[in-house]
Amino acid sequence: MSEALTYLIKARPEAMQAYFKFLKDAGSRLDPKTRNLISVITKVHSQTENGLRQYLTRALREGATAEEIIDALLMAFPALGLARIVWAADVILKMDLPEFRLDAPPAEPAWHDVAAFAALADGKATRLDCDGRGLFVWRKGRTVKVYDSRCPHQATNIPHLALKGERLTCPKHEWAFDITTGACIAKGSTPLKRWESRVEGGRLQAYW
Numbered sequence: 001m002s003e004a005l006t007y008l009i010k011a012r013p014e015a016m017q018a019y020f021k022f023l024k025d026a027g028s029r030l031d032p033k034t035r036n037l038i039s040v041i042t043k044v045h046s047q048t049e050n051g052l053r054q055y056l057t058r059a060l061r062e063g064a065t066a067e068e069i070i071d072a073l074l075m076a077f078p079a080l081g082l083a084r085i086v087w088a089a090d091v092i093l094k095m096d097l098p099e100f101r102l103d104a105p106p107a108e109p110a111w112h113d114v115a116a117f118a119a120l121a122d123g124k125a126t127r128l129d130c131d132g133r134g135l136f137v138w139r140k141g142r143t144v145k146v147y148d149s150r151c152p153h154q155a156t157n158i159p160h161l162a163l164k165g166e167r168l169t170c171p172k173h174e175w176a177f178d179i180t181t182g183a184c185i186a187k188g189s190t191p192l193k194r195w196e197s198r199v200e201g202g203r204l205q206a207y208w
């Protein structure tokens with residue numbers, strides 16, 4: 001939260017609580033994808049980089065495609081103007097999200113070949129790259145869980161060094177996750193994005 005907002009909450013707590021309640025109520029009838037797309041536009045309007053990173057991550061998580069996000073920004077051109085849209089594109093490029101790469105495969109979800117199941121260490125998590133996406137794969141016996149390596153807070157690509165036993169800690173703002181469940185166990189509340197997975201012919205596959 002910005003210093004200015006923190007100040008306003010302390011200076012006028014009743015008014016600010018009513019304001020936040022109004023915002024929550026106003027968004028409660030919108031589906032999560034639409035709500036997050038609108039938040040993306042407001043963060044671009046105020047040129048709040050951390051906010052843009054956060055709501056862009058949420059919009060993608062709620063099923064928005066890169067094309068939809070770009071179209072939402074372009075539709076908001078009368079309010080944003082070209083300079084803010086270019087600023088947003090710069091932030092998005094810095095985030096280096098697989099969904100926004102120009103050579104990214106079509107957005108249609110598909111099964112991806114990840115690794116030989118037998119090669120995955122038992123009782124441990126492994127960091128892998130597959131078709132342009134970073135993954136953490138946790139295996140215990142026949143149970144496997146595949147997570148996106150992007151942090152659910154602001155999409156930082158979490159490196160393998162962030163893994164200590166069963167605890168994965170994002171280096172950016174230290175949200176921590178239990179790699180056996182994907183649950184966020186410190187600082188934040190959103191779990192890791194988990195991809196559906198299966199083992200076919202001895203190969204681990206994941207669906208995104």
Ligand code: FES
Nearest residue numbers: 151153154170173
């Ligand atoms: S990006 Fe903020 S904790 Fe990961």
